[in-house]
Amino acid sequence: MWVYEKKLQYPAKVGRANLQMAKYLITQYGGPDGELAAALRYLTQRYNMPTPQAKGILTDIGTEEMAHLEIIATLVFKLMERATVDEIKRAGLGGYYADHDKSLFYVNGDGVPWTAAYIQAKGDPVADLHEDMAAEEKARATYQWLIDLSDDPDLNDTLKFLREREIVHFQRFGETLQIVQEYIDCKKVY
Amino acid sequence: MNREQLCQLKELMALEFTALELHLYLDTHPTDQRALMDYNSVVQQLTIARQRYQERYGPITYGEPSAYPWQWINEPWPWEICYE
Ligand SMILES: [Fe+2]
Numbered sequence: 549m550w551v552y553e554k555k556l557q558y559p560a561k562v563g564r565a566n567l568q569m570a571k572y573l574i575t576q577y578g579g580p581d582g583e584l585a586a587a588l589r590y591l592t593q594r595y596n597m598p599t600p601q602a603k604g605i606l607t608d609i610g611t612e613e614m615a616h617l618e619i620i621a622t623l624v625f626k627l628m629e630r631a632t633v634d635e636i637k638r639a640g641l642g643g644y645y646a647d648h649d650k651s652l653f654y655v656n657g658d659g660v661p662w663t664a665a666y667i668q669a670k671g672d673p674v675a676d677l678h679e680d681m682a683a684e685e686k687a688r689a690t691y692q693w694l695i696d697l698s699d700d701p702d703l704n705d706t707l708k709f710l711r712e713r714e715i716v717h718f719q720r721f722g723e724t725l726q727i728v729q730e731y732i733d734c735k736k737v738y
Numbered sequence: 739m740n741r742e743q744l745c746q747l748k749e750l751m752a753l754e755f756t757a758l759e760l761h762l763y764l765d766t767h768p769t770d771q772r773a774l775m776d777y778n779s780v781v782q783q784l785t786i787a788r789q790r791y792q793e794r795y796g797p798i799t800y801g802e803p804s805a806y807p808w809q810w811i812n813e814p815w816p817w818e819i820c821y822e
Binding site (some may be wrong): 551552553554555556557558559560561563577604605608609612618621624625626665696702716720723727 | 742747748750751754755758759762763765766767768797798799800801810813815818819821822
């Protein structure tokens with residue numbers, strides 16, 4: 549089961565309302581390398597993991613990704629909060645507004661809705677952990693491109709925190725892969 | 739949210755983050771005794787800080803006591819706080 553904590557993992561800071569950034573940032577909410585994809589990928593892969601370390605790390609990183617999803621939602625919410633319809637139109641968010649007003653929805657930067665086709669659970673722990681490592685690198689790169697797109701130091705502070713988390717997750721998945729690999733090799737010998 | 743509460747909330751967030759970082763590390767290094775000691779000491783500080791925060795400002799998670807009326811629904815929610 550899961551229990552909610554009424555706080556964010558890290559302060560979600562926004563220097564000024566910026567609809568253009570909201571449009572870009574929403575891809576980390578519902579895009580291919582976003583936090584929803586990450587959370588759902590890890591949490592569904594954990595059932596077939598062969599070692600206790602792997603079951604633990606997928607559960608815990610999957611859970612942390614939910615906390616990141618909440619940070620992204622908060623950033624987008626704050627960036628759009630006080631926007632007028634005219635500003636929304638000018639930022640190219642008219643189509644988004646027609647479907648969702650200013651509510652949060654799982655789409656990428658171009659409005660394409662989230663799909664489970666973004667993720668996989670192969671049943672082969674080595675294949676799954678390689679996917680997870682690649683996913684972390686892609687998320688890290690996405691945060692880097694978002695930082696490049698933004699000139700808001702407050703927003704960038706939060707995005708840099710999230711970028712660093714992907715690096716740590718990549719590291720932990722790499723260690724997990726090695727543990728799983730050793731476990732499999734060991735089983736073959738006996 | 740006033741300055742003082744925000745300050746305490748950020749402290750709590752930082753402590754809990756430290757605990758989580760050690761937690762993930764321990765998942766793949768379960769026999770690292772030094773990391774485990776660090777983890778246990780952070781968790782001890784975190785328990786005290788969380789208790790103190792909740793006594794003043796109400797529950798921030800499930801299974802915690804509440805003053806009257808039911809404090810859980812008190813605003814601001816996490817996305818409504820100005821963190822700057
Ligand atoms: Fe991650």
